[in-house]
Amino acid sequence: MSSCVVPSTIAEYEASRKELILADRAQRADYKKGQLSELEALADKVIRQVRVAEAASVWSQEYEGIPHPFPGMEFLTGRSIIVQTKLFEILGKMPKGGLLHAHLDATVNVSFLLKTALKYPAMHVRASTALNATNIGSVLPQLSALPLELRTQGQFALTDHNYPADTWVPMLKARESFAIKLGGPEGFDRWITAALTINPTEAYVTHNTVTKIWQKFQSTFIVSAPLVRYEPIQREYFREFILSSIADGISYVEPRINFLRARPYVAEDGERQLTHREVLRDFQKVVEDVKAELKAQRREDEFIGARIIYSTIRFITPEELEWYLQDCIALKKEFPQLIAGFDLVGDENVLKPLTYYLEPLLKFREMQKEAGVSEIPYIFHGGETLGDGTEADMNLYDTILLGTKRIGHGFSLVKHPKLIELCKERGIAIEMCPISNEILRLTxxxxxxxxxxxxxQGVSVALCSDDPSVFGNMGLTFDFFQVLAASEITGLIQLGEMAKDSIKFSSMEPKEKDDALSAWQRRWEVFLEYAAVEGQKFLAQSKV
Known part of the structure; x- marks a missing residue:
């Protein structure tokens, strides 16, 4: 269409307008897909109608404590409305493909973690001062699995006014003895849960800058680490992560395990530190057990498998990083099918940029050759920032120059047209975490x-949950819902294309990807029929 020719009739104008819109959307995955099947077209149409119907009904209602609700609103405030919608119910059945960006220490529902921790006598808790109504919101619990000789009988309650500061109390005893005026055992649960999660007031009022909310965010990992990294809890945790993912339609997981010598994994006796190989051995055993159980139930299509992205934190020195790179290589030797890649994690806005680590990072490929292991690609976080030209924003250039396979978050990528072009040319997908970005104050x-x-612009995207136990967006349904509810263009077909991309850009071998895509397609056809039928029922009932 010529840019200098102005249509002279309504018919010409409408034809030119349609042509321009199609040209503008031509790079989108759902448009490039081409002709839809009859079932795809029907399901997509019905889901769009459901979205419109609920925008006019569910989201137009008044809700106590939720001023001006709208689809796509801030997640923690709108979550209670989201779970009431038919759209959310239908998307819960959607086959999501792979979860490519999640930090393993924050992937299991906090209520499960707490319930599991209370089963083990080794788990103890302490506080920096006696808890009361004034300070309970600001005093963080400290948790630890203690060796037998250091375990106590719990002579004190955390809520006794004469509780000696920093005195360990068995976790179960602390719960049972929690003062009634502070809620009793349920009040203990709320205290622990508040330390492990971000609530709406924190996200949108008291911690309303990126720096403040990251401080709260990081504190949740400090509190949870002694639970998640205690061997018997860890095994149950791994299993629950995989099973809850499967229940939400996720058929493959590729979580990041954060290895840090200052935050060790602890054996069942509460004393010995687990080696990293023991952690991976336990993870692999859980994966194998779940796959065997599903095969016995003839449910193989529901779970393809799992791999690990080895990660450490951006505050270590370059010399320390070299140790972690060697450790990653050693684990790759022992678990060649389990190690998917390497990443550096943490708040990009305040921690070290990738350029700080250039010397060891540039040596990594040669180190792998010398060790005789297959490639361990970089799968870097990059551009998780509001910055434009800041160190965090500039990390995007380095992720690409260092050969990253995917980019975690890539929030500021839209400011860099050349980098977008390179992502498309080199097949670099973006692990986008929309709810995480919103809660951590990027939008x-x-x-x-x-x-x-x-x-x-046709960039390949895999939707991810990042840290669902902290944010309350367990699985992937919430993230898919937020993306669908907030766009008039994105529909069911685009969601399906992102699900497929999460398989195509995973670290699986080509044969595994083909099998995973075939399994996904079979489940997708079943889902499309379900979505069309359930959506039409809902629309018919709504009219009545």
Whole structure:
């Protein structure tokens, strides 16, 4: 269409307008897909109608404590409305493909973690002062699995006014003896849960800057680490992560395990530190057990497998990083099918940029050759920032120059047209975590998120949950819902294309990917029929 020719009739104008819209959307995965099947077209149409119907009904209602609700609003405030919608119910059945960006220490529902921890006598808790109504919101619990000789009988309650500061109390005893005026055992649960999660007041009022909310975010890992990294809890944790993922339609997981010598994994006796190989051995055993159980139930299509992205934190020195790189290589030798890649994690806005680690990072490929292991690609976090030209933003250049396979978050990528071009040319997918980005104050709602910009330019995207136990977005249904609810263009077909990309850009071998895509397609056809039928029922009932 010529840019200098102005249509002279309404018919010409409408034809030119249609042509321009199609040209503008031509790079999107759902448009490039081409002709839809009859079932795809029907399901997509019905789901769009459900979204419109609920925008006019569910989201137009008044809810106590939720001023001006709208689809795509801030997640922690709108979550209670989301779970009431038919759209959320239908998306819960969708086959999501793979979860490519999640930090393993924050992937299991906090209530499960707490319930599991209370089973083990080794688990103890202490506080820096006696808890009361005034300070309970600011005093963090300290948790630890103690060796037998250091375990106590729990002579004190954390809520006794004469509780000696920093005195260990068995976790179960601390719960049972929690003061009634502070809620009793349920009050103990709320105290622990508040330390492991981010609530709406923290996200949108008291911690309303990136720096403040990251401080709260990081504190949740400090509190949870002694639980998640205690061997018997860890085994149950791994299993629950995989089973809850499967229940949400996720058929493959590729979580990041954060290895840090200052935050060790502890054996069942509460004393010996687990080696990293023992951690991976336990993870692999859980994966194998779950796959065997599913095979016995003839449910193989529901779970393809799992791999690990070895990670450590951006505050270590370059010399320390070299140790972790060697450790990653040693684990790759022993677990060649389990190690998927390597990453550096942490708040990009305040911690070290990738350029700080260039010397060891550039040596990594040669180190692998010398060790005789297959490639361990970089799968870097990059651009998880509001910055434009800041160190955190500039990390995007380095992720690409260092040969990253995917980019974690890539929130500021939309500011870099050349980098977008390179991502498309080199097949670099973006692990986009929309709810995480919103809660960590990079955007105030889904309508302001840069995801549609990347989709409109044809960048491959895999939707991810990041740290669901902290944010309350367990599985992937919430993230898919937020993306769908906030766009008039994105529909069911685009969600399906992102699910497929999460398999295509995973670290599986080509044969595994083909099998995973075939299994996904079979489940997708079943889901499309379900979505069409359930959506039509809902629309018919709504009219009545």
């Amino acid at each position: 105030s709602s889904m309508h302001m998120h840069p995801l549609p910009i990347l989709l409109n």
